[in-house]
Amino acid sequence: MPNTAVEYLHVVAAVIRGNDGRILLAQRPTHQHQGGKWEFPGGKVESGETPLQGLSRELHEELGINVQQAHPLIKVRYVYPERAVLLDVWEVIAFSGVAHGREGQLVAWYTAEQLPTLEFPPANYPIITAARLPERCLITPEPHNTAEFLHQLEQRLHAGIRLVVFRAKSLAADDYVALAREVIALAHEFEAKVVLNSPPIPIAEADGLHLTSSQLWHTPRRAGQWLSASCHDGRELQRAAEIGVDFALLSPVLPTLSHPGAAHLGWAAFAAAVEDVNFPVYALGGMENSHVATARLNGGQGIAAIRSVWDGV
Ligand SMILES: Nc1nc2c([nH]c(=O)n2[C@@H]2O[C@H](COP(=O)(O)OP(=O)(O)OP(=O)(O)O)[C@@H](O)[C@H]2O)c(=O)[nH]1
Ligand SMILES: [Mg+2]
Numbered sequence: 001m002p003n004t005a006v007e008y009l010h011v012v013a014a015v016i017r018g019n020d021g022r023i024l025l026a027q028r029p030t031h032q033h034q035g036g037k038w039e040f041p042g043g044k045v046e047s048g049e050t051p052l053q054g055l056s057r058e059l060h061e062e063l064g065i066n067v068q069q070a071h072p073l074i075k076v077r078y079v080y081p082e083r084a085v086l087l088d089v090w091e092v093i094a095f096s097g098v099a100h101g102r103e104g105q106l107v108a109w110y111t112a113e114q115l116p117t118l119e120f121p122p123a124n125y126p127i128i129t130a131a132r133l134p135e136r137c138l139i140t141p142e143p144h145n146t147a148e149f150l151h152q153l154e155q156r157l158h159a160g161i162r163l164v165v166f167r168a169k170s171l172a173a174d175d176y177v178a179l180a181r182e183v184i185a186l187a188h189e190f191e192a193k194v195v196l197n198s199p200p201i202p203i204a205e206a207d208g209l210h211l212t213s214s215q216l217w218h219t220p221r222r223a224g225q226w227l228s229a230s231c232h233d234g235r236e237l238q239r240a241a242e243i244g245v246d247f248a249l250l251s252p253v254l255p256t257l258s259h260p261g262a263a264h265l266g267w268a269a270f271a272a273a274v275e276d277v278n279f280p281v282y283a284l285g286g287m288e289n290s291h292v293a294t295a296r297l298n299g300g301q302g303i304a305a306i307r308s309v310w311d312g313v
Contacts (some may be wrong), residue, residue, distance in 0.1 A: 008077055008086035011041030012055040015073055015131045016065075016092040016099070022109040023098055023131060025118070026062065033082070034121040039088060039269065041107075051088050059092070064102050069094035071296050074130040076278045078123030089127050125266045129226075129246050130280045134162040135292050135302030137249070137282050138309045139197075142170050150182060157190040164194045165210050165228075165249075165304070173200035181205065195228050208246070216240060230284075233265070234273040247306045250274070252285025253295075257307070263278060271298040 016024040025038045041062050045054035056067045073091040078084070101107045110118065115128045138161045143149035153164070166183050168176055180196055184205050187194045195208035199213075208226030216229055216239045226246045231237045240248050250273060252264040264285060265273070274281045280301035283291065287303040295303050303309075 002300045006079060006084045010045040010051070010054075010088060010224070011085050012045055012051050012058060012088045012090065013040040013127070014055060014059060014067075014070070014090050014092045015040055015127070016059075016063075016095065018109055019139035022111050023115070024063070024107060024109055026101060027106040027108075028121075029103070029105055029107075033080075036119075038118045038120050040124070040127060045088075053182065055090055055092075059095070060266065062101075062103055063097075063099045064104070065095045065097040065099050067092055067095050072295070072299065073296075074127060074280055074301070075275065076123055076126050078278070080123075085123060087123055087125075087127065089130070091131075126246075126279045130301060131278055133247060133301055135296070136161060136309055137163045137165060137291070137304035139165045139249075139284075139304055139306045140167055141306050141310055143168050144170075146182075148180060149179075150186060152304070152310065153183065154186060157187060157192055161278060162190070162192040164192060165197055166194055167210075169189065169198075170229060176200055177203065183312075193226070195226060210238075211245075216243065223302065234269075237273050237277050241279065245279060247280040247282070247301065248277075249282045249284040250300075251283075252303075253283040254286030256286045267294065267298050270295075270300065274299040 026041045028035050028039050030036050030039050041059060042055060043058040045051055049187060052070065059065050059067055070090045070092045073089045076087040084154060112132045115131060138156055164187055166180055168179060171179065177200065178198060178205055184194045193207035195210040196206045197210040198212065206225060208228055211229040213230050213232055213236050216236060229240045229245045229248045231240055231248050231250050237248060237250060250270060253270050255264050270283055282302055282304035283295040283300045284304040287305040288308045291303050
Protein backbone atom coordinates (compact mmCIF):
# COMPACT_ATOMS: atom_id res chain seq x y z
CA MET A 1 0.00 0.00 0.00
CA PRO A 2 1.48 3.44 -0.85
CA ASN A 3 2.80 5.23 2.22
CA THR A 4 0.66 8.39 2.23
CA ALA A 5 3.11 10.22 4.51
CA VAL A 6 5.81 9.97 1.83
CA GLU A 7 6.05 12.40 -1.05
CA TYR A 8 6.76 10.40 -4.19
CA LEU A 9 8.75 12.00 -7.00
CA HIS A 10 6.72 11.43 -10.19
CA VAL A 11 9.02 9.79 -12.76
CA VAL A 12 7.91 8.66 -16.21
CA ALA A 13 9.84 5.87 -17.91
CA ALA A 14 9.39 3.87 -21.09
CA VAL A 15 9.49 0.27 -22.21
CA ILE A 16 10.30 1.10 -25.84
CA ARG A 17 9.64 -1.77 -28.25
CA GLY A 18 11.39 -1.98 -31.57
CA ASN A 19 9.87 -3.68 -34.62
CA ASP A 20 11.49 -6.98 -33.63
CA GLY A 21 10.00 -6.79 -30.11
CA ARG A 22 13.29 -5.97 -28.40
CA ILE A 23 13.39 -3.27 -25.74
CA LEU A 24 15.62 -0.19 -25.66
CA LEU A 25 17.57 0.38 -22.45
CA ALA A 26 20.00 3.09 -21.41
CA GLN A 27 22.80 2.98 -18.90
CA ARG A 28 22.51 5.59 -16.14
CA PRO A 29 25.52 7.93 -16.06
CA THR A 30 27.72 7.11 -13.08
CA HIS A 31 27.22 10.50 -11.38
CA GLN A 32 23.40 10.04 -11.27
CA HIS A 33 21.25 8.39 -8.60
CA GLN A 34 21.59 4.59 -9.17
CA GLY A 35 24.41 5.40 -11.60
CA GLY A 36 25.94 2.67 -13.78
CA LYS A 37 22.77 0.56 -13.79
CA TRP A 38 20.50 -0.08 -16.76
CA GLU A 39 17.24 1.90 -16.87
CA PHE A 40 14.09 2.35 -18.84
CA PRO A 41 14.68 5.80 -20.35
CA GLY A 42 12.72 8.67 -18.82
CA GLY A 43 12.86 11.21 -16.04
CA LYS A 44 10.98 13.53 -13.72
CA VAL A 45 7.65 14.99 -14.78
CA GLU A 46 7.82 18.78 -14.73
CA SER A 47 5.05 20.90 -13.26
CA GLY A 48 2.24 21.59 -15.72
CA GLU A 49 3.03 18.49 -17.81
CA THR A 50 0.82 15.44 -18.25
CA PRO A 51 2.75 12.18 -17.80
CA LEU A 52 2.66 11.53 -21.56
CA GLN A 53 3.97 15.04 -22.29
CA GLY A 54 6.76 14.49 -19.77
CA LEU A 55 7.60 11.14 -21.31
CA SER A 56 7.67 12.57 -24.84
CA ARG A 57 9.94 15.41 -23.71
CA GLU A 58 12.33 13.08 -21.82
CA LEU A 59 12.60 10.59 -24.69
CA HIS A 60 13.33 13.41 -27.11
CA GLU A 61 15.95 14.93 -24.80
CA GLU A 62 17.65 11.66 -23.91
CA LEU A 63 17.25 9.58 -27.11
CA GLY A 64 16.25 11.96 -29.92
CA ILE A 65 13.02 10.09 -30.70
CA ASN A 66 9.42 11.30 -31.03
CA VAL A 67 6.75 9.17 -29.37
CA GLN A 68 3.90 8.30 -31.74
CA GLN A 69 1.99 5.62 -29.80
CA ALA A 70 2.19 4.76 -26.11
CA HIS A 71 -0.02 3.29 -23.42
CA PRO A 72 0.32 2.92 -19.64
CA LEU A 73 2.05 -0.31 -18.55
CA ILE A 74 2.57 -0.25 -14.77
CA LYS A 75 3.03 2.12 -11.82
CA VAL A 76 5.59 1.22 -9.16
CA ARG A 77 6.22 3.05 -5.89
CA TYR A 78 9.60 2.57 -4.25
CA VAL A 79 11.25 4.23 -1.28
CA TYR A 80 15.03 4.65 -1.60
CA PRO A 81 16.90 5.86 1.50
CA GLU A 82 17.43 9.23 -0.21
CA ARG A 83 14.14 9.66 -2.13
CA ALA A 84 10.79 8.02 -2.88
CA VAL A 85 9.80 7.53 -6.52
CA LEU A 86 6.57 6.79 -8.34
CA LEU A 87 7.74 5.13 -11.55
CA ASP A 88 4.94 5.70 -14.06
CA VAL A 89 5.91 3.32 -16.85
CA TRP A 90 4.52 3.47 -20.37
CA GLU A 91 4.96 1.08 -23.27
CA VAL A 92 6.02 2.91 -26.42
CA ILE A 93 5.01 0.90 -29.48
CA ALA A 94 5.62 3.47 -32.22
CA PHE A 95 8.12 6.31 -32.52
CA SER A 96 9.99 8.23 -35.20
CA GLY A 97 13.70 8.94 -35.32
CA VAL A 98 16.74 6.77 -34.64
CA ALA A 99 17.30 6.23 -30.91
CA HIS A 100 20.76 7.19 -29.70
CA GLY A 101 22.28 8.32 -26.42
CA ARG A 102 22.06 12.11 -26.75
CA GLU A 103 23.59 12.66 -23.33
CA GLY A 104 26.56 10.37 -23.99
CA GLN A 105 24.89 7.40 -22.27
CA LEU A 106 25.21 3.87 -23.60
CA VAL A 107 21.97 2.56 -25.15
CA ALA A 108 21.24 -1.01 -26.29
CA TRP A 109 18.37 -3.25 -27.40
CA TYR A 110 17.61 -6.38 -25.36
CA THR A 111 14.98 -9.11 -25.57
CA ALA A 112 12.49 -9.20 -22.69
CA GLU A 113 13.97 -12.52 -21.56
CA GLN A 114 17.44 -10.94 -21.24
CA LEU A 115 16.22 -8.27 -18.81
CA PRO A 116 16.46 -10.43 -15.64
CA THR A 117 20.19 -10.93 -16.31
CA LEU A 118 20.96 -7.16 -16.25
CA GLU A 119 21.53 -4.88 -13.30
CA PHE A 120 18.72 -2.35 -12.78
CA PRO A 121 17.82 -0.07 -9.85
CA PRO A 122 16.01 -2.16 -7.21
CA ALA A 123 12.67 -0.47 -7.94
CA ASN A 124 12.62 -1.99 -11.41
CA TYR A 125 11.83 -5.65 -10.72
CA PRO A 126 8.04 -5.34 -11.34
CA ILE A 127 8.67 -3.36 -14.53
CA ILE A 128 10.78 -6.23 -15.86
CA THR A 129 7.95 -8.65 -15.06
CA ALA A 130 5.43 -6.38 -16.80
CA ALA A 131 7.71 -6.14 -19.84
CA ARG A 132 7.95 -9.96 -20.00
CA LEU A 133 4.21 -10.56 -19.61
CA PRO A 134 1.80 -10.34 -22.54
CA GLU A 135 -1.47 -8.39 -22.54
CA ARG A 136 -3.66 -11.52 -22.60
CA CYS A 137 -3.60 -14.48 -20.24
CA LEU A 138 -5.39 -17.71 -21.10
CA ILE A 139 -6.88 -19.73 -18.26
CA THR A 140 -7.52 -23.20 -19.63
CA PRO A 141 -11.02 -24.70 -19.57
CA GLU A 142 -11.44 -28.17 -18.01
CA PRO A 143 -9.72 -30.68 -20.33
CA HIS A 144 -12.34 -33.34 -21.12
CA ASN A 145 -10.54 -34.85 -24.10
CA THR A 146 -6.75 -34.64 -23.96
CA ALA A 147 -6.07 -34.76 -27.70
CA GLU A 148 -8.72 -32.17 -28.46
CA PHE A 149 -7.49 -29.97 -25.58
CA LEU A 150 -3.89 -29.98 -26.85
CA HIS A 151 -5.07 -29.29 -30.39
CA GLN A 152 -7.10 -26.28 -29.20
CA LEU A 153 -4.20 -25.04 -27.11
CA GLU A 154 -1.87 -25.24 -30.08
CA GLN A 155 -4.30 -23.12 -32.09
CA ARG A 156 -4.37 -20.50 -29.34
CA LEU A 157 -0.57 -20.45 -29.28
CA HIS A 158 -0.49 -20.04 -33.05
CA ALA A 159 -2.89 -17.11 -32.62
CA GLY A 160 -0.42 -15.39 -30.29
CA ILE A 161 -1.26 -16.47 -26.72
CA ARG A 162 1.96 -16.35 -24.66
CA LEU A 163 0.75 -16.90 -21.08
CA VAL A 164 -1.30 -19.89 -19.94
CA VAL A 165 -2.68 -20.68 -16.50
CA PHE A 166 -3.12 -24.46 -16.62
CA ARG A 167 -6.10 -25.33 -14.46
CA ALA A 168 -7.63 -28.82 -14.48
CA LYS A 169 -9.63 -29.51 -11.35
CA SER A 170 -11.30 -32.64 -12.71
CA LEU A 171 -8.06 -34.59 -13.30
CA ALA A 172 -6.53 -37.08 -10.90
CA ALA A 173 -3.00 -36.21 -9.75
CA ASP A 174 -1.15 -38.45 -12.22
CA ASP A 175 -3.25 -37.26 -15.13
CA TYR A 176 -2.73 -33.62 -14.15
CA VAL A 177 1.04 -34.07 -14.07
CA ALA A 178 1.14 -35.93 -17.40
CA LEU A 179 -1.02 -33.33 -19.17
CA ALA A 180 0.83 -30.41 -17.52
CA ARG A 181 4.11 -31.73 -18.95
CA GLU A 182 2.57 -31.86 -22.44
CA VAL A 183 1.09 -28.37 -22.05
CA ILE A 184 4.45 -26.96 -20.96
CA ALA A 185 6.39 -28.66 -23.78
CA LEU A 186 3.91 -27.39 -26.38
CA ALA A 187 3.84 -23.85 -24.96
CA HIS A 188 7.63 -23.68 -24.83
CA GLU A 189 7.80 -24.40 -28.57
CA PHE A 190 6.05 -21.02 -28.94
CA GLU A 191 8.13 -19.34 -26.20
CA ALA A 192 4.93 -19.08 -24.18
CA LYS A 193 4.87 -19.39 -20.38
CA VAL A 194 2.80 -21.81 -18.30
CA VAL A 195 1.91 -21.29 -14.67
CA LEU A 196 0.30 -24.22 -12.88
CA ASN A 197 -2.83 -23.81 -10.82
CA SER A 198 -2.70 -26.23 -7.86
CA PRO A 199 -0.27 -28.85 -9.19
CA PRO A 200 -0.27 -31.99 -7.00
CA ILE A 201 3.55 -32.01 -7.04
CA PRO A 202 6.09 -29.35 -8.08
CA ILE A 203 6.94 -29.57 -11.78
CA ALA A 204 10.36 -28.12 -12.49
CA GLU A 205 9.79 -27.27 -16.16
CA ALA A 206 6.84 -24.98 -15.35
CA ASP A 207 7.32 -21.23 -15.48
CA GLY A 208 5.38 -20.56 -12.34
CA LEU A 209 2.96 -21.53 -9.65
CA HIS A 210 -0.50 -19.98 -9.52
CA LEU A 211 -2.22 -19.75 -6.14
CA THR A 212 -5.94 -19.75 -5.53
CA SER A 213 -7.06 -17.00 -3.16
CA SER A 214 -7.35 -19.46 -0.26
CA GLN A 215 -3.77 -20.67 -0.83
CA LEU A 216 -2.58 -17.08 -0.45
CA TRP A 217 -2.70 -17.47 3.29
CA HIS A 218 -0.30 -20.40 3.67
CA THR A 219 1.73 -21.18 0.56
CA PRO A 220 5.46 -20.44 0.61
CA ARG A 221 7.30 -19.07 -2.38
CA ARG A 222 8.88 -21.50 -4.85
CA ALA A 223 12.30 -20.19 -5.85
CA GLY A 224 13.20 -19.84 -9.50
CA GLN A 225 9.66 -19.77 -10.82
CA TRP A 226 7.05 -17.05 -11.04
CA LEU A 227 4.46 -16.91 -8.31
CA SER A 228 1.03 -15.64 -9.32
CA ALA A 229 -2.31 -15.56 -7.58
CA SER A 230 -6.05 -15.18 -8.03
CA CYS A 231 -7.47 -12.35 -5.93
CA HIS A 232 -10.99 -11.02 -5.50
CA ASP A 233 -10.56 -7.72 -3.68
CA GLY A 234 -8.01 -5.20 -2.48
CA ARG A 235 -7.37 -7.12 0.74
CA GLU A 236 -6.36 -10.26 -1.14
CA LEU A 237 -4.17 -8.20 -3.49
CA GLN A 238 -2.42 -6.74 -0.43
CA ARG A 239 -1.87 -10.25 0.90
CA ALA A 240 -0.44 -11.27 -2.49
CA ALA A 241 1.94 -8.30 -2.21
CA GLU A 242 3.03 -9.45 1.27
CA ILE A 243 3.99 -12.91 0.04
CA GLY A 244 5.81 -11.40 -2.95
CA VAL A 245 3.78 -12.55 -5.96
CA ASP A 246 5.09 -11.57 -9.36
CA PHE A 247 1.63 -10.90 -10.81
CA ALA A 248 -2.04 -11.46 -10.04
CA LEU A 249 -5.47 -11.90 -11.57
CA LEU A 250 -8.24 -9.78 -10.00
CA SER A 251 -11.85 -10.89 -10.46
CA PRO A 252 -14.70 -10.59 -11.18
CA VAL A 253 -14.31 -7.20 -12.82
CA LEU A 254 -17.48 -7.49 -14.94
CA PRO A 255 -20.53 -9.79 -14.76
CA THR A 256 -19.76 -13.27 -16.11
CA LEU A 257 -21.85 -15.75 -18.05
CA SER A 258 -21.16 -18.41 -15.43
CA HIS A 259 -22.36 -16.20 -12.50
CA PRO A 260 -24.70 -13.69 -14.18
CA GLY A 261 -26.24 -12.03 -11.12
CA ALA A 262 -23.16 -12.15 -8.87
CA ALA A 263 -21.48 -9.04 -7.46
CA HIS A 264 -18.58 -7.69 -9.49
CA LEU A 265 -15.91 -5.07 -8.87
CA GLY A 266 -16.37 -2.77 -11.86
CA TRP A 267 -13.47 -0.87 -13.43
CA ALA A 268 -13.23 1.88 -10.77
CA ALA A 269 -12.68 -0.61 -7.92
CA PHE A 270 -10.27 -2.61 -10.12
CA ALA A 271 -8.23 0.55 -10.78
CA ALA A 272 -8.21 1.55 -7.09
CA ALA A 273 -7.02 -1.90 -5.97
CA VAL A 274 -4.32 -2.07 -8.66
CA GLU A 275 -3.06 1.43 -7.79
CA ASP A 276 -2.20 0.15 -4.29
CA VAL A 277 0.15 -2.66 -5.41
CA ASN A 278 3.43 -2.71 -7.32
CA PHE A 279 3.02 -5.75 -9.57
CA PRO A 280 1.17 -6.46 -12.83
CA VAL A 281 -2.53 -7.33 -12.43
CA TYR A 282 -4.80 -8.86 -15.08
CA ALA A 283 -8.52 -8.11 -15.12
CA LEU A 284 -10.58 -11.31 -15.03
CA GLY A 285 -14.33 -11.90 -15.23
CA GLY A 286 -16.47 -11.02 -18.24
CA MET A 287 -13.40 -10.10 -20.29
CA GLU A 288 -13.46 -10.04 -24.07
CA ASN A 289 -10.43 -9.33 -26.26
CA SER A 290 -11.85 -5.84 -26.82
CA HIS A 291 -11.30 -5.04 -23.10
CA VAL A 292 -7.48 -5.05 -23.29
CA ALA A 293 -7.29 -1.27 -23.81
CA THR A 294 -9.76 -0.57 -20.99
CA ALA A 295 -7.82 -2.83 -18.64
CA ARG A 296 -4.62 -0.95 -19.43
CA LEU A 297 -6.22 2.46 -18.96
CA ASN A 298 -7.31 1.25 -15.53
CA GLY A 299 -3.77 0.31 -14.53
CA GLY A 300 -3.96 -3.38 -15.49
CA GLN A 301 -1.49 -5.51 -17.43
CA GLY A 302 -4.33 -6.67 -19.67
CA ILE A 303 -7.07 -9.31 -19.54
CA ALA A 304 -7.32 -12.91 -18.41
CA ALA A 305 -10.11 -15.16 -19.60
CA ILE A 306 -11.15 -18.71 -20.22
CA ARG A 307 -13.99 -18.58 -22.69
CA SER A 308 -13.26 -15.52 -24.83
CA VAL A 309 -9.54 -16.27 -25.18
CA TRP A 310 -10.10 -20.00 -25.81
CA ASP A 311 -12.97 -19.54 -28.26
CA GLY A 312 -12.32 -16.15 -29.70
CA VAL A 313 -8.75 -15.65 -30.87
N1 LIG B 1 14.46 6.98 -15.86
C1 LIG B 1 14.44 6.02 -14.94
N2 LIG B 1 14.53 6.34 -13.61
C2 LIG B 1 14.52 5.35 -12.73
C3 LIG B 1 14.38 3.97 -13.12
N3 LIG B 1 14.36 3.19 -12.00
C4 LIG B 1 14.51 4.02 -10.92
O1 LIG B 1 14.54 3.66 -9.76
N4 LIG B 1 14.60 5.34 -11.36
C5 LIG B 1 14.76 6.48 -10.49
O2 LIG B 1 13.91 7.56 -10.87
C6 LIG B 1 14.51 8.81 -10.56
C7 LIG B 1 14.39 9.84 -11.67
O3 LIG B 1 15.00 9.43 -12.86
P1 LIG B 1 16.03 10.33 -13.72
O4 LIG B 1 17.34 10.47 -12.99
O5 LIG B 1 16.05 9.68 -15.06
O6 LIG B 1 15.41 11.79 -13.85
P2 LIG B 1 15.83 12.88 -14.98
O7 LIG B 1 15.96 12.21 -16.31
O8 LIG B 1 14.79 13.97 -14.83
O9 LIG B 1 17.31 13.28 -14.57
P3 LIG B 1 18.05 14.57 -14.06
O10 LIG B 1 17.66 14.71 -12.61
O11 LIG B 1 19.49 14.23 -14.23
O12 LIG B 1 17.57 15.70 -14.92
C8 LIG B 1 15.95 8.51 -10.16
O13 LIG B 1 16.03 8.57 -8.75
C9 LIG B 1 16.16 7.08 -10.61
O14 LIG B 1 17.08 6.40 -9.79
C10 LIG B 1 14.27 3.65 -14.48
O15 LIG B 1 14.16 2.49 -14.92
N5 LIG B 1 14.32 4.71 -15.36
MG1 LIG C 1 16.49 10.33 -17.04
